[in-house]
Amino acid sequence: MKIPFLILALLVSVGLIGLAQAVPPGLSVEFAPEDEGVVTFSGTSHYEAGMRCSSCHMSVFDVSRSARISFGDHRSDQFCFGCHDGEKAFGVRRNCGNCHEGG
Ligand code: HEC
Ligand code: HEC
Ligand code: HEC
Known part of the structure; x- marks a missing residue:
């Protein structure tokens, strides 16, 4: 089932969708590449840095675990890396x- 993003954001914000979701404040997404340390993306720290859902969704990331991020x-x-360019963020x-455990 595909839930339209706005409805999803609303459900998240009123707490109907709980801990399974990853990026709203308090939650996180883990990436586990084969040949490099695990990356934990923190919703809280990005929220505290002033980001809102629309800073990333749907422009940079889909609302799913579908991103395939290569070294290139x-x-x-x-x-x-649109933000982590040494100017907007480290x-x-x-x-x-900063991103990869043990890296
Ligand atoms: C802003 C955060 C960030 C920084 C800084 C960063 N990475 Fe990554 N890197 C990621 C993410 C996210 C992935 C994707 C992991 C996945 O999807 O499994 C990744 C994946 C990788 C991969 C695996 C690519 C693949 O095809 O499997 C390698 C290798 C890697 N990074 C090396 C590095 C090296 C070396 C540095 C420092 C020069 C670095 N990274 C800095 C976030 C970062
Ligand atoms: C700074 C970037 C950023 C912001 C801001 C952001 N997200 Fe995300 N979101 C991500 C990333 C990265 C993923 C994982 C994408 C992937 O793996 O393809 C993700 C994934 C998700 C997922 C899917 C999680 C899963 O495990 O299936 C949901 C739901 C989500 N975000 C909701 C939100 C909501 C609601 C907000 C605003 C409160 C928000 N996000 C703000 C970057 C962000
Ligand atoms: C829309 C812009 C944006 C995107 C996209 C984004 N970040 Fe960030 N990120 C920031 C800003 C701004 C900060 C705070 C300033 C700084 O630390 O340089 C930050 C801080 C961080 C930090 C330090 C705080 C902490 O949580 O430890 C990490 C690690 C990080 N980001 C990882 C990632 C990873 C991994 C991704 C991709 C999955 C990502 N970011 C995508 C803007 C972004």
Whole structure:
């Protein structure tokens, strides 16, 4: 079943959809690449940095666990790296460990 995003956001905001969801404040999404440390994306820290749902959905990320992020994307303006460019937010160079566990 595909739930339209606005309805989903509403359900999340009134608490009908709970912990299964990932990114609203308090929740997180984990990425586990095969050849690099786990990345934990925190909804809370992005909320506190002033982001709202529309900062990422539907422009940067779908509301699903479907993103396929490659190492090549790290040098593009796709996914995380549209913001994590060293200006809007910390960039990739020398900051592997900010995102990747043990990196
Ligand atoms: C802003 C956060 C962020 C930073 C900084 C970052 N990465 Fe990543 N990286 C990710 C995410 C998210 C993925 C996707 C993981 C997945 O989908 O399994 C990823 C995936 C990878 C992958 C796996 C790609 C694949 O095809 O499986 C490698 C290798 C990698 N990163 C290396 C690095 C290195 C080296 C650095 C530092 C130079 C770095 N990353 C910095 C977020 C980041
Ligand atoms: C800074 C970026 C960002 C913001 C802001 C953001 N999200 Fe997300 N959201 C993500 C990422 C990254 C994913 C995982 C995407 C993927 O794996 O393809 C995600 C996934 C989701 C999912 C699917 C989770 C799952 O496990 O299936 C939902 C639901 C969601 N977001 C709702 C929201 C709502 C509601 C808001 C506003 C309160 C919000 N998001 C704000 C980045 C963001
Ligand atoms: C819409 C812009 C935007 C997107 C997209 C985005 N971020 Fe961020 N992120 C920020 C800002 C702004 C901050 C706070 C400033 C800083 O730390 O440089 C931040 C902070 C962080 C932090 C430090 C705080 C913490 O949670 O430990 C991490 C780690 C991080 N982001 C990872 C990611 C990953 C991984 C992705 C992709 C899955 C991502 N971000 C996508 C804007 C974004």
